[in-house]
Amino acid sequence: MIRLPRRLALHLGLVTTICVSVATALLSGGAQARGNADNGKELATKKYACASCHGANFATPIDPSYPKLAGQHQDYLRAALLAYQKGDHPTFGRNNAVMGSQAKPLSAQEIDDISAYLASLPPSLVLKR
Numbered sequence: 361m362i363r364l365p366r367r368l369a370l371h372l373g374l375v376t377t378i379c380v381s382v383a384t385a386l387l388s389g390g391a392q393a394r395g396n397a398d399n400g401k402e403l404a405t406k407k408y409a410c411a412s413c414h415g416a417n418f419a420t421p422i423d424p425s426y427p428k429l430a431g432q433h434q435d436y437l438r439a440a441l442l443a444y445q446k447g448d449h450p451t452f453g454r455n456n457a458v459m460g461s462q463a464k465p466l467s468a469q470e471i472d473d474i475s476a477y478l479a480s481l482p483p484s485l486v487l488k489r
């Protein structure tokens with residue numbers, strides 16, 4: 361066995377530990393979604409009336425001008441809901457009378473949870489090639 365000087369051995373050990381921690385953080389970071397989908401389901405279907413317009417499965421809205429939400433990217437849903445809250449902010453706002461009033465009462469945590477739930481649902485939109 362090769363005997364390394366004690367200081368070099370300590371140094372290598374530290375470098376390895378840091379590399380493993382960074383790699384673990386990077387790998388888990390992508391998969392780690394914010395928001396609790398189970399709580400989001402309660403919010404979107406019971407506490408708030410989201411399903412009454414967007415459809416029970418969030419893929420069959422009551423009118424073609426109402427968007428399908430099932431399976432949409434979580435980040436997009438979150439950004440959209442935050443934008444409705446900001447209203448007529450020139451850069452970040454979405455000014456919509458219907459969704460503005462729906463989004464206003466939501467807390468940041470509720471937006472995360474609802475977005476996680478909606479993103480977890482099977483989408484009805486398909487890509488035809």
Ligand code: HEC
Nearest residue numbers: 408409410412413425426427437440441456458459462474
């Ligand atoms: C009264 C009917 C109605 C209700 C209730 C409602 N929505 Fe909407 N929602 C709409 C309409 C209409 C739009 C499209 C608005 C626009 O043109 O920006 C929309 C848009 C959205 C969008 C943007 C989708 C996209 O593709 O950009 C999200 C996200 C959304 N609603 C989530 C919710 C959530 C979450 C709730 C419950 C808290 C909810 N909605 C309740 C009618 C409704």
